Amino acid sequence: MKNYDHKKIEKKWQKEWDKNATYKTLNPGKMKKMYILDMFPYPSGVGLHVGHPRGYIGSDIYARMKRMEGYNVLHPMGYDAFGLPAEQYALQHKIHPRKAVEENVKTFENQLSIIGLSYDWSRKVNTTDPKYYKWTQWIFLEIYNSWYDKTKNKARKIDELVSIFEKSGNVKVNAVCDIHIEIFNSKEWKTFSKLEKQAILMKYRLAYEGHSEVNWCPEMGTVLANDEIVTDAKGNTVSERGGYPVEKKSMRQWFMRITAYADRLLSGLDTLEWSDSIKEIQRNWIGKSEGSLVKFPIKDSSENLEVFTTRIDTIFSGTFLVLAPEHIFIQKNKNIISNYSEVEKYLNEVRNKPDEERMNKDNKTGVELKGVKVINPATDKEMPIWVADFVLGSYGTGAVFADAHDQRDFDMAKKYKIPLSVSIKTDDNALFERVKNLEECYEGEGTLFNSMQFDGLTSREAKPKITEWLSSKNLASKTVKYKMRDAIFARQRYWGEPIPLIHDKSGIITDLKLKNLPLELPNVKSYESIGTGESPLAGVKSWIKEGYETNTMPGWAGSSWYFLRYMDPTNGKVFASKKNVDYWNKVDTYVGGSEHATGHLLYSRFWNNFLYDMGYVSFREPFKRLKNQGMILATDGRKMSKRWNNVINPDDIVNNYGADTLRVYEMFMGPFEQSLPWSTESIIGSRRFIDKVDRFKHKVKGDKSSIELEKVLHKTIKKVTEDIENFALNTAISSMMIFVNEMEKAESISVKDFKIFLQILAPFAPHITEELWSNLGEKKSIHKSLWPKWDKKKVMDDTVKIAVQVNGKVRTEILISKDIEESDLKTLVLKDKIVMEWVGESLIKRFIYVKGRIINIVV
């Protein structure tokens, strides 16, 4: 490590940049803007490994180039610090979580500061700062005080819904919540009590109170997150710490009605420059399926059981109906079901079954509901009703009709010997049904169904026709279902944003007003949840006295809008001023890990779409382009982890090789989006590259480089500029390495050209380039200089060397003028000895010339 002294140089310039506020973002003005954002980190106690800064370095290089190209660049950094890990760290170290966050932020900033990242630190945000979470709480209240109007396809204020109720009742309201809507008119509405009105509105609010099952550990007296529970050797779910049994418990929660935005979250994806894989993950998560809602009339009753299906074409073979254990039909018809005690016993069994067993696909269980039947609307056949836990209460209508084509139905039928049938169409166009025995059905499955025809259409093609036919009898309708569920927006924990709502003794909920925000987290003696499973806030007397909500917000609350706060981080009046929001607009390039595909990246899109509906932001989608950096794995190919003892610390690399080397190496390793193992051996190549550049300072003289070198330089400018734009940073570096190799061969290099080279290298290696730049007499920072442009003439070659193939095999190379006519070229090529040796006496069948690329002679 002789050559240049990276420690001295890097420290010197980092101080200088700090002093001169080199990377300060300007306020909205005439300059064109560019918003380049990193996903802000969760500052954990363990510190960074070498993989963490990879994304930051990539976005930093991009931001540095954009700044030199004359953009006003917003490139900030901050901290997402509420949530479980900080709370647990605090518990372990017996300090206040706020203190823990402070410590961890300090560690984090020390590690980041030595890498030479060009953030404007004056815009730093921290989600746990009351000045910040004041606005997280405000957004929550905006969402709480809104409902989704399906006809207008946007969110509206809840007051507008109330006035609709007051004028005309809920008849015309088309809201997301389309099940269990009470019918009332405006007169009735006025007679409802406050509490009744609240209950109705709760069904419309975009943030609403409800109940859900949580992992409850009686021994610890606390609710556990999914990653805090494990399965023990006996297959029981237990707490990760202590191994105590964990059971399901229904708890009061807050929810976000993200499902209202399902369609927009889906269609919005088409407008985004994101990787196909992330878009696909989100599409799958939203899980849109188009199908039909079919009514199965209950025998000897005027009521129906509704079933959702995407395969209405199989209805002719539907021979039994299966309900989810949660289905209200069962409770409602207790008295009619003749074997209710048996059914009840089954329902209890299911409730206590661990998830894992319930998810066991090979062991379907169920019970028939005796004494009730439904009628198949397509065949008018009677069908028995079963209850089975493989049917999910939370999807579709919680009921399915079963037939031979579905593996699950088939397994069920086989186990309980329920007759199955198939329907085929006969020549005289009548539907013909035949009950087959199970074995026969199994054998015939596939072939029979594939050959089934409806009016000359295949089974699947006939779906719309069948729905149409049944809907003419008012027995079916087209419908769309989503797999995505509403998001739980509550944690029974201390370390999160308080939910700014007040419950009075009669159960009326009121929201805090902006002037009373932030509702600050009170100090508590213990951060463990109190024995009831409620959050520690439920044990704070002053808190309870005021009637404040005891749940806190989940970790994703603060991170769902932070990109807006950077635009105007200190504003005390609004979350960000309109002027700032309009100027900075959406994030142009967002860089972060792909692990947030179904979490943060979906929630942020949801909130931003909501804020758009309410007119607070002028753009629907928050992140235009997304780049996901790949992980850096340990040298052994595993994830870096304390557990494997394979962690490589960036501090050591910066210390031994310098920050510039770390930056160049991490980008040179391979494609930005790809996961790669760290190589302790290979990093030296990046250091050698920088050393070579440094040594050239003695070779720089005069004002003229050779024409050849100039050409390579301009090609390199073009390549590097385009590659940075596309985050192809590995090939940008390799092209600069090629240029350096060319410089070595050259006698000398002009001051002018060397400076240009330093400029294009500057985003990658900001310290050494600044040093050499200033050594050449420049007074202003290289990072404030104007990005070089390539000369089109110098990038083009007058003569090109192209390959000559005979029958697709390369036989020789030929030097030609780039503008040569094909006929002239042909004469030239056919004079070539080597070519003619291969062509020989044969007749030339074709002569193919791809301009500037290749010649292929087919004989």
Place this chain on the structure above:
RNA sequence: GCCGGAGUGGCGGAAUUGGUAUACGCGCGCGACUCAAAAUCGCGUCUCGCAAGGGAUGGAGGUUCAAGUCCUCUCUCCGGCACCA
């Protein structure tokens, strides 16, 4: 099971999107410099073959004048979802 992505030298990878496969870097070998080493520089480095040539981008087919790139089948690895009707 379903949905994505990927398989190229000893290693990380490149290939202007169908046009000279293996750029760039690491490693390794030989040489120069040196008393010696380190550092640095030069040459070499897919494979078989003395050569002329032949073969090779996980495997098998296909389309094309031309395939790492497109199509079909198949194997392996990684990621996501998972009883979603």
